[in-house]
Amino acid sequence: MAGDKVDPVHQFVVNKIIPIEIGGIDFSFTNASLFMVATLAVATGFLYFTTSTRSLVPGRMQSVSELSYEFIASMLREGAGSHGMKFFPMVFSLFMFILTANMLGMVPYFFTITSQIIVTFALALFVIGTVLFYGFYKHGLGFLNVFVPSGVPGILLPLVIAIEVISFLSRPISLSVRLFANMLAGHITLKVFAGFVASLGTMGALGIGGAILPLIMTVALTGLEFLVAFLQAYVFAVLTCMYLNDAVHPGGH
Amino acid sequence: MFVTSAYAQSTTTEGAETHDAAAGEVHTETGVAHEGGHGSGVFPPFDSSTFASQLLWLAICFGLFYLLMSKVVMPRIGSILETRNDTIARDLDDAARSKAEADAAVAAYEQELAAAKAKGNAIASAAREAAKTKAAADRTAVETSLNDKISAAESRIADIKAKALADVGSIAETTATAVVEQLIGGKATKAEIASAVKASTK
Numbered sequence: 001m002a003g004d005k006v007d008p009v010h011q012f013v014v015n016k017i018i019p020i021e022i023g024g025i026d027f028s029f030t031n032a033s034l035f036m037v038a039t040l041a042v043a044t045g046f047l048y049f050t051t052s053t054r055s056l057v058p059g060r061m062q063s064v065s066e067l068s069y070e071f072i073a074s075m076l077r078e079g080a081g082s083h084g085m086k087f088f089p090m091v092f093s094l095f096m097f098i099l100t101a102n103m104l105g106m107v108p109y110f111f112t113i114t115s116q117i118i119v120t121f122a123l124a125l126f127v128i129g130t131v132l133f134y135g136f137y138k139h140g141l142g143f144l145n146v147f148v149p150s151g152v153p154g155i156l157l158p159l160v161i162a163i164e165v166i167s168f169l170s171r172p173i174s175l176s177v178r179l180f181a182n183m184l185a186g187h188i189t190l191k192v193f194a195g196f197v198a199s200l201g202t203m204g205a206l207g208i209g210g211a212i213l214p215l216i217m218t219v220a221l222t223g224l225e226f227l228v229a230f231l232q233a234y235v236f237a238v239l240t241c242m243y244l245n246d247a248v249h250p251g252g253h
Numbered sequence: 254m255f256v257t258s259a260y261a262q263s264t265t266t267e268g269a270e271t272h273d274a275a276a277g278e279v280h281t282e283t284g285v286a287h288e289g290g291h292g293s294g295v296f297p298p299f300d301s302s303t304f305a306s307q308l309l310w311l312a313i314c315f316g317l318f319y320l321l322m323s324k325v326v327m328p329r330i331g332s333i334l335e336t337r338n339d340t341i342a343r344d345l346d347d348a349a350r351s352k353a354e355a356d357a358a359v360a361a362y363e364q365e366l367a368a369a370k371a372k373g374n375a376i377a378s379a380a381r382e383a384a385k386t387k388a389a390a391d392r393t394a395v396e397t398s399l400n401d402k403i404s405a406a407e408s409r410i411a412d413i414k415a416k417a418l419a420d421v422g423s424i425a426e427t428t429a430t431a432v433v434e435q436l437i438g439g440k441a442t443k444a445e446i447a448s449a450v451k452a453s454t455k
Contacts, residue, residue: 009296009297012296012297012298013297014297014300014303014306014307025305026302026303026305026306027305027306027309027310028306029306029310030303030306030307030310032303032306032307032310033306033310033314036310036311036313036314036315037310037314039318040314040315040317040318043318044321047322047326047330048321048326051326051330051333054329054333054336055333056336056340058333062333065326066330066333066334069327069330069331069334070334088327089319089322089323089327090319092322092327093315093318093319093322093323096318096322097315097318113307113311115298116298116303116307117298117299118298118304118307118308119307119311122307122308122311122312123311123315126315180298184298
């Protein structure tokens with residue numbers, strides 16, 4: 001690596017655009033905020049305008065919106081049953097928001113908001129918070145059945161309950177770190193290989209020849225990252241469905 | 254709690270960052286200040302000074318997104334899909350009903366056709382029968398009238414014949430009387446002539 005231009009971490013730096021401070025706390029409008037707004041605008045705009053004609057026979061773009069709607073609907077119905085369908089707006093919003101944020105992050109020079117641990121952790125807490133709130137609201141203390149799998153011999157029960165509680169508590173962490181780490185690592189890797197291309201290119205004819213390999217790697221990684229961007233949004237949505245299933249059917253394993 | 258642990262982690266990673274990745278301009282500052290947030294040696298995603306602003310803007314953006322999805326976009330897509338399913342179901346129903354109607358029409362047509370054919374056949378055979386009987390009646394009538402005429406003619410012929418035959422005797426007697434007078438100049442008695450005629454005509 002040569003020079004400060006290829007610092008692979010620089011892309012995650014949050015810069016203030018409009019400094020705002022309320023009560024001594026920094027609420028500045030940053031580049032992260034800008035891309036949150038962009039995600040909101042792009043995702044809403046796409047879904048809104050592609051369906052504005054309400055065609056009986058959908059065009060290509062309307063099909064994309066309808067497919068994502070039906071995709072999430074079937075995912076939630078399979079994951080949490082028909083009682084889980086009341087969480088359809090939540091899962092759909094999470095999926096579309098994360099997917100759009102991940103995809104926007106693939107554009108060069110764009111900020112990836114899902115590479116910020118606080119963002120993914122907040123989304124994961126939102127999911128787990130919903131599970132806890134709805135679980136206790138709907139089933140009261142019966143929600144605690146979620147920690148007691150049926151058909152376990154009595155002597156093993158304390159151990160199993162301890163494991164279940166730990167696994168439940170680790171859910172928001174695993175959910176958020178999975179998305180965050182995937183986006184972060186992918187973007188760093190991409191930046192490092194692209195950096196090789198740039199720095200080798202400055203080293204004369206031999207360097208330009210040698211830069212072909214990292215260039216191929218960068219192209220391949222870009223494709224992989226698009227897959228990861230979709231896959232992580234999908235995984236987040238699927239796990240959300242699974243966790244919501246616990247809230248809807250505690251002890252119904 | 255999470256924030257502080259993340260912050261602690263970021264300060265430990267800071268040292269590694271300066272060695273392998275950080276740029277020269279950053280290098281001088283890393284030892285001194287990381288409270289300034291961005292640009293310092295803190296690994297950016299763990300820079301807790303940005304957390305408050307990120308949380309606020311995430312809450313605003315995601316909240317708005319959730320609201321727009323649940324109030325505008327999803328009902329719209331749902332209604333589009335529902336309308337489509339309804340339309341398809343209705344069209345299929347219409348098609349099935351039309352097919353049933355067409356089948357019924359075909360059946361009715363065939364039934365009427367069969368009825369008309371049967372009726373035509375009946376009319377034709379009735380007409381044929383009537384014509385046949387009429388012809389037969391006419392023939393018998395003609396035959397009877399002809400027979401009557403024939404028998405009347407025959408009886409007249411028989412009358413005429415009998416009359417003629419009856420006249421033959423008297424003519425022969427007159428003739429014989431005349432012939433006898435001319436030939437022998439005498440007169441033959443009437444009785445003689447009549448017996449002679451009788452004998453010759455036998």
